[in-house]
Amino acid sequence: MYTLLAVLQVFIAVVLVLLILMHSGRDTGLSGAFGVGTGSGPFGGGSLVERNxxxxxxxxxIVFALNTVLMLRLG
Known part of the structure; x- marks a missing residue:
């Protein structure tokens, strides 16, 4: 069981890293060069793709954190 959770943890970690790298930074574009930002909150505004x-x-x-706790309980 622990081995299965460990393999799942690696898979979740790789997917999480890829998802984080797909995010556009707050300082993108010309407005970021002057510190103006985009004007939208972290969960509001933006396109449907960004919200998803x-x-x-x-x-x-959340799944990564829960899997980590479960692995600590079993290990």
Whole structure:
């Protein structure tokens, strides 16, 4: 069981890293060069793709944390 969770943990970690790398930074574009930012909050505004990317990232982060706790309990 522990081996299965460890393999799952590696898979979740790789997917989580890829999801985080797919996010566009706060300082993108010309407005970021002057520190103005985008004007939208972390969960509001933006396109549907960005909102779904945020949801997937948060979901995988929660699963990663829960899997870590479960592995600590078993190990």
């Amino acid at each position: 990317l945020n949801r997937w990232t948060i979901g995988f982060a």
